[in-house]
Amino acid sequence: MEEEQRSLLLSSASQFPLSDGFKPSYGTAGFRAEASVLRPTVYRVGILAALRALKTQSVIGLMITASHNQVSDNGVKVADPSGGMLAQDWEPFADVLANAPTPDHLVRLITEFVEAETIELGGEKKKVEVLVGRDTRPSGLSLLEAAKLGIRSIIGAVAIDVGILTTPQLHWMVRASNRSTQASEFDYLEQLSRSFRCLMDLILGGAESNEGDDKLAVDGANGVGGEKLLVLKEMLNLKGLEIEVRNSGREGGVLNEGVGADFVQKEKVVPSGFGSQDVGMRCASLDGDADRLVYFTVPSKNSSKIELVDGDKILSLFAVFIKEQLSILNKVADGNAGNDYQCRIGVVQTAYANGASTDYLKQLGLEVVLTPTGVKYLHEKASIYDIGIYFEANGHGTILFSEPFLLWLEAKNDELSSVAQGPEQRKATLRLLAVSKLINQAVGDALSAILLVEAILRHMGWSIHKWSELYHDLPSKQLKVKVVDRTAVVTANAETEVVKPPGIQEAINAEIAKYSKGRCFIRPSGTEDVIRVYAEASTQDEADSLASSVATLVDKFLGLGSS
Numbered sequence: 001m002e003e004e005q006r007s008l009l010l011s012s013a014s015q016f017p018l019s020d021g022f023k024p025s026y027g028t029a030g031f032r033a034e035a036s037v038l039r040p041t042v043y044r045v046g047i048l049a050a051l052r053a054l055k056t057q058s059v060i061g062l063m064i065t066a067s068h069n070q071v072s073d074n075g076v077k078v079a080d081p082s083g084g085m086l087a088q089d090w091e092p093f094a095d096v097l098a099n100a101p102t103p104d105h106l107v108r109l110i111t112e113f114v115e116a117e118t119i120e121l122g123g124e125k126k127k128v129e130v131l132v133g134r135d136t137r138p139s140g141l142s143l144l145e146a147a148k149l150g151i152r153s154i155i156g157a158v159a160i161d162v163g164i165l166t167t168p169q170l171h172w173m174v175r176a177s178n179r180s181t182q183a184s185e186f187d188y189l190e191q192l193s194r195s196f197r198c199l200m201d202l203i204l205g206g207a208e209s210n211e212g213d214d215k216l217a218v219d220g221a222n223g224v225g226g227e228k229l230l231v232l233k234e235m236l237n238l239k240g241l242e243i244e245v246r247n248s249g250r251e252g253g254v255l256n257e258g259v260g261a262d263f264v265q266k267e268k269v270v271p272s273g274f275g276s277q278d279v280g281m282r283c284a285s286l287d288g289d290a291d292r293l294v295y296f297t298v299p300s301k302n303s304s305k306i307e308l309v310d311g312d313k314i315l316s317l318f319a320v321f322i323k324e325q326l327s328i329l330n331k332v333a334d335g336n337a338g339n340d341y342q343c344r345i346g347v348v349q350t351a352y353a354n355g356a357s358t359d360y361l362k363q364l365g366l367e368v369v370l371t372p373t374g375v376k377y378l379h380e381k382a383s384i385y386d387i388g389i390y391f392e393a394n395g396h397g398t399i400l401f402s403e404p405f406l407l408w409l410e411a412k413n414d415e416l417s418s419v420a421q422g423p424e425q426r427k428a429t430l431r432l433l434a435v436s437k438l439i440n441q442a443v444g445d446a447l448s449a450i451l452l453v454e455a456i457l458r459h460m461g462w463s464i465h466k467w468s469e470l471y472h473d474l475p476s477k478q479l480k481v482k483v484v485d486r487t488a489v490v491t492a493n494a495e496t497e498v499v500k501p502p503g504i505q506e507a508i509n510a511e512i513a514k515y516s517k518g519r520c521f522i523r524p525s526g527t528e529d530v531i532r533v534y535a536e537a538s539t540q541d542e543a544d545s546l547a548s549s550v551a552t553l554v555d556k557f558l559g560l561g562s563s
């Protein structure tokens with residue numbers, strides 16, 4: 001390493017001594033912790049992002065957010081050139097970098113890594129950019145400064161502050177920048193509104209939409225998503241869809257406190273700002289950085305519980321719609337040639353997917369695969385299909401289209417425009433093309449997913465109730481257990497089985513065997529210092545009881561009392 005580079009790193013690193021006792025780990029979705037300990041971590045992730053940009057000679061993203069965590073937490077993650085998550089083989093480096101005890105250690109680690117990865121430091125090549133975004137957390141500003149210092153500590157890297165954004169907006173901008181397409185926040189909003197209008201035109205064909213079912217109330221979690229949805233709503237300026245944004249953050253509520261997709265999905269309780277006035281209405285909830293979306297209804301006036309329409313049902317709705325378009329394309333209409341492309345469609349879920357949803361999707365004839373928790377795994381799996389649809393039950397997901405399939409669709413569309421036959425096929429082609437532009441191809445995105453759900457419900461002529469009736473969720477329960485060391489739990493088979501500590505899986509199996517339709521698994525959270533317990537059974541009481549007996553087992557094997 002050149003002396004200039006070395007001294008730049010040593011002097012910036014000395015401003016960020018490690019926080020006592022904090023051992024950061026990259027986890028399910030980047031580093032997360034109480035914001036006050038995170039400056040050194042964010043500074044080091046700045047360095048990592050700059051190195052990644054040099055290695056790939058591409059634009060990289062750095063997002064400062066702790067998503068659904070409480071407002072006093074924050075976090076940081078890196079977006080790769082494709083707009084997806086940081087390549088997994090760089091995560092171990094992220095961990096050691098974040099934990100390097102002194103500036104000297106840090107420089108040594110970087111020197112070794114740069115050599116191993118053959119990254120050219122301080123070369124004559126053109127400057128590389130790291131886009132830095134943040135959510136609305138008050139700690140974001142000071143962490144932004146730390147990130148910029150980290151990025152600028154690598155000669156040849158430039159930090160670009162892109163301001164307050166949703167996580168999916170930043171990922172989208174990174175992807176677009178590297179594809180040399182229009183890549184500003186305005187371009188993102190333009191693309192969403194244009195493709196949504198196009199889809200609605202194809203669906204409504206100039207007709208007015210369902211009388212009386214035009215209204216959607218959205219819980220913005222008092223975070224960045226609510227604010228951006230207000231802007232998007234102005235741009236849509238569309239008859240037939242009235243979006244009312246609540247908990248936008250403008251009214252002064254606290255981020256994620258009694259609001260937001262995580263709260264709604266896990267607690268199944270009416271969020272603040274919603275109540276008896278909303279009985280029967282279509283409602284939706286975003287999480288703190290707007291990469292998750294769930295729908296819900298308030299079933300009756302005095303109910304504190306909601307009827308949840310979760311990520312699995314959003315996935316099912318998307319799957320039904322996509323399948324319908326593909327079968328229209330496959331029809332041989334009036335001498336018109338049928339589909340000459342064998343489109344491979346796949347659905348990706350995690351063990352948290354409700355068992356009823358997996359059964360439903362399989363009954364539709366779809367290929368369903370399970371991966372471990374975390375969108376980095378789901379996204380990777382979904383990308384092997386021509387159309388890969390992935391969703392976590394908590395509402396994070398998207399639809400990926402392969403380049404060859406999109407090229408085929410474009411060609412098909414041209415071909416069909418010049419023949420009189422097959423207007424339905426042409427519409428199906430156009431609908432699929434519009435979906436590929438509306439839905440965020442970089443990462444799950446609550447704003448684009450809301451627009452797609454709304455368009456598909458119009459297309460089907462379905463109310464939220466009709467949609468919710470696609471299948472009936474098996475009763476489920478999730479619990480968290482504090483333990484001495486959550487890393488003591490090691491799982492296999494997409495996290496459905498515990499291999500360490502010995503004996504616990506057998507004990508869990510013995511509990512499951514007591515329940516009809518019982519299913520239960522445990523895994524260490526990657527975002528919180530807990531073990532998560534998930535249970536399903538044929539009644540709510542049984543699911544609750546299975547979850548709590550397994551939580552007791554976890555406590556017995558690993559809990560604070562067991563040390």
Ligand SMILES: CC(=O)N[C@H]1[C@@H](OP(=O)(O)O)O[C@H](CO)[C@@H](O)[C@@H]1O
Pocket residue numbers: 028029067352373374375392394396524525526527528532
């Ligand atoms: C059960 C659950 O909802 N887990 C969430 C949560 O991860 P954990 O590793 O379970 O803490 O946060 C992740 C990031 O948002 C998300 O991908 C994941 O689905």
Ligand SMILES: [Mg+2]
Pocket residue numbers: 067068287288289290291292
């Ligand atoms: Mg999130």
